[in-house]
Amino acid sequence: MDIPEGVIDRLPKYARALGQLEAEGRDVVSSQELGVRLNITHAQIRKDLSYFGRFGKQGRGYNVQMLLDELRRIVGLNRQWKMALVGVGRLGRAILGYEGFSPQGFRIVAAFDSDPSLIGTRINGLTVKPVADLEKELCDGGADIGIVATPAETAQSVIDSLVRCGVRAILNYAPAFPNVPDGVHVRHIDPVLALQAMTYHLKAGAGPG
Amino acid sequence: MDIPEGVIDRLPKYARALGQLEAEGRDVVSSQELGVRLNITHAQIRKDLSYFGRFGKQGRGYNVQMLLDELRRIVGLNRQWKMALVGVGRLGRAILGYEGFSPQGFRIVAAFDSDPSLIGTRINGLTVKPVADLEKELCDGGADIGIVATPAETAQSVIDSLVRCGVRAILNYAPAFPNVPDGVHVRHIDPVLALQAMTYHLKAGAGPG
DNA sequence: GGGTGTGAATGAGTTCACAGCT
DNA sequence: AGCTGTGAACTCATTCACACCC
Incomplete structure (x- = not known):
């Protein structure tokens, strides 16, 4: 069905x-x-x-x-889900600090970045690892879900890596629409697109719709 | 049409x-x-x-x-849009610090909170005002769009205030589904709901869908 | 009376397929 | 040949309305 x-x-x-x-x-x-x-x-x-x-x-x-x-x-809310975060810039750090995930059973268990000055630092109890090691670290089933908070240009390659590791659900904060194979689910969090869809109505006048 | x-x-x-x-x-x-x-x-x-x-x-x-x-x-992307942020907690501060809005013409021009210890502080060049003064400050057309980053319990009353001030577009980060009159547009940013919709598929097995 | 569960009817949105322009 | 623009066909989703049960 x-x-x-x-x-x-x-x-x-x-x-x-x-x-x-x-x-x-x-x-x-x-x-x-x-x-x-x-x-x-x-x-x-x-x-x-x-x-x-x-x-x-x-x-x-x-x-x-x-x-x-x-x-x-x-x-599937009656169990814990492990998430890997890629991209520990400003947005990534805000995601790491978000208190809303763990009460719902979503735990960030790994964080990756490409910036050498970030690698090795500890944020919210997690050590940032080089994104080059992503597949090495994750491909033994280390995470169920990927969170992508990288620039748009790198989102596709990061997601390819995640998918190669068997990740089949991705929460994408990057302003990009990467291609994924069938069976992999992507959700986009994009406040700017949400705002822009609303300005259409604002511009159009006071009527509903 | x-x-x-x-x-x-x-x-x-x-x-x-x-x-x-x-x-x-x-x-x-x-x-x-x-x-x-x-x-x-x-x-x-x-x-x-x-x-x-x-x-x-x-x-x-x-x-x-x-x-x-x-x-x-x-x-309607060829002009500037003024936004008012309500809720300057952890999430609200991350939103204030987000660099992605202004290049697209979206500018946060006011920030409100109910926490006395936050009121009067300056964050990213904006002085936090008491939420009790929201209608006084905003009802002269001070903002086109409202951003709600409050707890779920207060979202409805905050949105009612915004709507009374003529705001017809709301970006809602609160985990709530407030009622708004016709002609007012609400977009929800809710990463937990996005994750939960994906866990349904993860749980269901390896097939696409 | 009140409220569920569901086939049928309706409505909305997407894809097809092709005429027509460059 | 290549690609747009668009009515028609089709698919998908929502709403209706009522039999049935508490």
Whole structure:
């Protein structure tokens, strides 16, 4: 069975909202209420969940704890993921210092850079290694996910290296669109593109859209 | 005429690629070649551009400089945009220090926080102001775009304030999905959600998808 | 009554394929 | 020959609406 990518994108949102509901001590939630929290229609939520099973009770809704457990299992949030960071410039250091990853099970276990003045330095408990050693260090399954925070010019070769090491998921902060083989997933974090997509609407006038 | 959002998202990518081609000294480019650079089909590119006009020459392709100018005009990249940052914690300071905005015409002109120990301090040439003064400071058209880097709990109220000041575009780094009126555009930067959407595929096995 | 699960209907977006220009 | 621009075909995703269950 093939699940639309849009569905996959929403599952973590559901999990996050359910985590909040759990923290609020709620036992049960309806697709309606979940939808209001996330700006998603209730029909959409039920349809999405129906790809994976029947988790609700008619007339009642979903058990918060149970649905949260199911979603964590489906999305793969019930384990630790090891990440390798490439590029320890200004942006890379901010990523290393970000406290939001580890509570969600994402841990940066290696950091690489090409700048000799950075190599060997310790940042947040991690020693920066030369990017030339990336494949040597990582190809024994050292990381599940790659984070690329290099200049655009080097992103493709870095990603090629990561892919050769079996990395099949890449979070790309570089302003570039590298090619990857089938089965490798890339997500782009690009605030400038996000801003530019919005300026189109700002420029166009006050109307919605 | 109503333009699909996916088209709007791709226009800045075209502009970026054309900027690179220009820097490489290229005069002409085909939809085919542009597509290879961006992992977008040539039919898609031609269709996207056709929403706005006829910019190419059959048998030849697109004039790089001319198409770049047109796209900049369409997307609104040919002017300066003023942004207000709310939340000057660890993440907010990284955003203030990011060098990628100003070359693209995006300038942070104000920074707000609720932490008394931050208020009044200068960061990157900007004095941090109390978030309580946001509407007073901004409602005279002080900013076109809001950047929200607060905790999830305060994101909604901050965004409400920004919207009351006429801000119609928000770049949201907070892990929250606030409600905004029609005509206000929100883009979410959420690396954890991006990672979680990928772990679904990692967990599922080695196949593509 | 209230809310789920789901086939059917609708809608949106992408790809095809080709006429037409250079 | 080469490449654009675009209606038509098609694929994919969302919404509707209702049977069914609590």
